[in-house]
Amino acid sequence: MLDYALLSALAAVIRTGSFERAAQQLHVTPSAVSQRVKLLEEKLGTVLVVRGTPCTGTPGGQRLCQHVEQVALLESELRHELPGIRDAGPQVTVRIAVNADSLATWFVAAMAQTQDCLFDLVIDDQEHSADWLRRGEVLAAVTSGAKPVQGCDSTPLGALRYIATASPEFVSRHFADGVHDASLARAPRLTFNTKDSLQTQWIRQAFGTDIASPTHWLPSSQSFIDAALVGLGWGMNPEMLVAEHLRNGRLIALIQDQPLDVPLFWQRSRIVSSRLGDITRAVLRTAGTLLQRP
Amino acid sequence: MLDYALLSALAAVIRTGSFERAAQQLHVTPSAVSQRVKLLEEKLGTVLVVRGTPCTGTPGGQRLCQHVEQVALLESELRHELPGIRDAGPQVTVRIAVNADSLATWFVAAMAQTQDCLFDLVIDDQEHSADWLRRGEVLAAVTSGAKPVQGCDSTPLGALRYIATASPEFVSRHFADGVHDASLARAPRLTFNTKDSLQTQWIRQAFGTDIASPTHWLPSSQSFIDAALVGLGWGMNPEMLVAEHLRNGRLIALIQDQPLDVPLFWQRSRIVSSRLGDITRAVLRTAGTLLQRP
Numbered sequence: 001m002l003d004y005a006l007l008s009a010l011a012a013v014i015r016t017g018s019f020e021r022a023a024q025q026l027h028v029t030p031s032a033v034s035q036r037v038k039l040l041e042e043k044l045g046t047v048l049v050v051r052g053t054p055c056t057g058t059p060g061g062q063r064l065c066q067h068v069e070q071v072a073l074l075e076s077e078l079r080h081e082l083p084g085i086r087d088a089g090p091q092v093t094v095r096i097a098v099n100a101d102s103l104a105t106w107f108v109a110a111m112a113q114t115q116d117c118l119f120d121l122v123i124d125d126q127e128h129s130a131d132w133l134r135r136g137e138v139l140a141a142v143t144s145g146a147k148p149v150q151g152c153d154s155t156p157l158g159a160l161r162y163i164a165t166a167s168p169e170f171v172s173r174h175f176a177d178g179v180h181d182a183s184l185a186r187a188p189r190l191t192f193n194t195k196d197s198l199q200t201q202w203i204r205q206a207f208g209t210d211i212a213s214p215t216h217w218l219p220s221s222q223s224f225i226d227a228a229l230v231g232l233g234w235g236m237n238p239e240m241l242v243a244e245h246l247r248n249g250r251l252i253a254l255i256q257d258q259p260l261d262v263p264l265f266w267q268r269s270r271i272v273s274s275r276l277g278d279i280t281r282a283v284l285r286t287a288g289t290l291l292q293r294p
Numbered sequence: 295m296l297d298y299a300l301l302s303a304l305a306a307v308i309r310t311g312s313f314e315r316a317a318q319q320l321h322v323t324p325s326a327v328s329q330r331v332k333l334l335e336e337k338l339g340t341v342l343v344v345r346g347t348p349c350t351g352t353p354g355g356q357r358l359c360q361h362v363e364q365v366a367l368l369e370s371e372l373r374h375e376l377p378g379i380r381d382a383g384p385q386v387t388v389r390i391a392v393n394a395d396s397l398a399t400w401f402v403a404a405m406a407q408t409q410d411c412l413f414d415l416v417i418d419d420q421e422h423s424a425d426w427l428r429r430g431e432v433l434a435a436v437t438s439g440a441k442p443v444q445g446c447d448s449t450p451l452g453a454l455r456y457i458a459t460a461s462p463e464f465v466s467r468h469f470a471d472g473v474h475d476a477s478l479a480r481a482p483r484l485t486f487n488t489k490d491s492l493q494t495q496w497i498r499q500a501f502g503t504d505i506a507s508p509t510h511w512l513p514s515s516q517s518f519i520d521a522a523l524v525g526l527g528w529g530m531n532p533e534m535l536v537a538e539h540l541r542n543g544r545l546i547a548l549i550q551d552q553p554l555d556v557p558l559f560w561q562r563s564r565i566v567s568s569r570l571g572d573i574t575r576a577v578l579r580t581a582g583t584l585l586q587r588p
Binding site: 015016017018020021024025027053054055056091093100103104107108109111112118119120121122123128188193194195210211212214215216217218219220221222223226227230231232 | 309310311312314315318319321347348349350385387394397398401402403405406412413414415416417422482487488489494504505506508509510511512513514515516517520521524525526
């Protein structure tokens with residue numbers, strides 16, 4: 001068996017980003033943490049931690065860190081079944097990849113319904129969040145990919161509905177004679193990051209073609225709305241976040257009755273899926289209430 | 295001189311993340327873009343673009359991309375002085391590093407006051423945003439570092455005020471007998487990511503020592519507040535974002551009159567600083583209204 005005292009030190013350094021915080025978490029001295037990580041690196045003959053601010057894992061370090069978390073999750077399952085085993089460790093941390101707009105709309109409500117677990121969320125585009133699962137860096141993911149990642153179960157969650165929105169001033173300035181090829185090609189759009197294709201998808205759905213346009217790059221769900229409100233550009237915003245703005249006219253839909261529905265799926269690693277049962281139930285229940293039915 | 299047709303193709307691929315979007319932006323075919331990038335790579339004898347989804351720049355590619363943007367900014371300055379020069383290119387894109395909480399509170403209002411420029415924002419912790427400037431990957435940064443980065447001007451913006459907040463239920467559950475070493479060590483906190491030291495800074499300011507505790511990791515300003523509201527943990531939230539919640543009692547301060555003020559600075563590259571004049575004026579004006587005076 002592997003030496004889990006060494007592995008726990010490694011995981012704590014990578015997850016907290018520093019030897020000091022890892023030491024605090026494990027209730028040992030930073031020099032003890034440093035010795036354990038060094039010993040592990042010597043045993044394996046490879047560097048596992050990139051010493052920096054913050055410290056990060058090498059690919060090998062990340063892989064070991066993920067292994068430690070899976071084992072911790074299996075142990076916590078064991079403790080549920082055999083309550084006689086003394087609960088030795090800290091609370092279990094579950095690492096999940098989630099798209100920013102799910103986090104901004106419904107995912108926190110699901111988190112609130114689970115108990116006895118700490119969340120470590122990584123944010124990535126819904127078309128890329130499954131990659132984290134594929135690489136084994138998370139135990140579960142909210143993703144637009146229906147097809148189960150190897151070793152994972154996939155359950156449909158419903159669709160997150162987006163509306164192409166802009167401020168009334170922006171619409172009068174850029175779309176006074178309508179939303180069409182020429183006006184879309186001139187009006188600045190908002191793009192979350194290079195992975196964000198929602199604006200392109202919406203144009204394709206509405207016009208059957210691609211139209212390039214100038215863009216602001218703005219990687220935050222809330223700032224996307226703020227930027228639309230102040231008239232910097234138009235963008236695809238989750239209906240849940242802009243419903244109130246649409247009602248009071250601070251934002252308007254570029255085209256009526258032309259939403260973009262993005263189906264989402266909950267994928268989780270099968271090996272720990274029973275331990276993730278609580279979270280899975282909370283996620284499915286919350287999504288069932290707040291997302292669009294297929 | 296360098297070949298700017300090739301360089302523009304490279305920059306468009308790296309900034310948009312794909313050969314297709316770069317082609318749309320430059321009004322040429324994707325294969326023309328691909329040929330230009332390949333030619334540039336052959337000329338320089340090095341790979342400049344990592345072909346992936348999305349495409350990203352190698353360190354060399356990033357450096358060239360940054361150069362192209364500086365030249366574009368200098369050209370736009372020239373056009374202001376010599377209006378006779380035909381405006382040939384697309385709008386200038388200005389890349390800025392900003393901390394998530396500034397973006398969530400006051401930065402969009404500053405963006406709204408500038409004209410004729412597109413923003414490409416990268417989000418990083420205030421203690422790390424200056425690194426982007428140091429590496430030459432952005433032209434300006436909102437940072438907690440006062441000391442000017444080489445080749446940059448630094449101007450104080452005032453301080454962003456944070457309050458340690460949690461829901462009333464969370465406080466009764468975890469801090470019924472007061473906020474002290476033992477209760478802080480047990481109560482889950484919220485941490486943005488491994489670069490976020492605000493919770494630790496606040497504990498140090500209030501108690502003169504470090505106290506480790508279990509944590510959720512939640513890299514989003516708005517979700518930080520959502521998670522505090524639903525009682526997942528306590529966290530340092532910008533006063534501007536939680537003032538209303540504090541007034542109506544949905545959140546409460548862990549300790550009264552114990553804010554944490556984080557001084558911020560506007561640093562921008564001197565070589566393009568006159569072209570950034572508009573943005574600098576808007577940033578200083580907005581920060582002067584919304585941030586705490588030193």
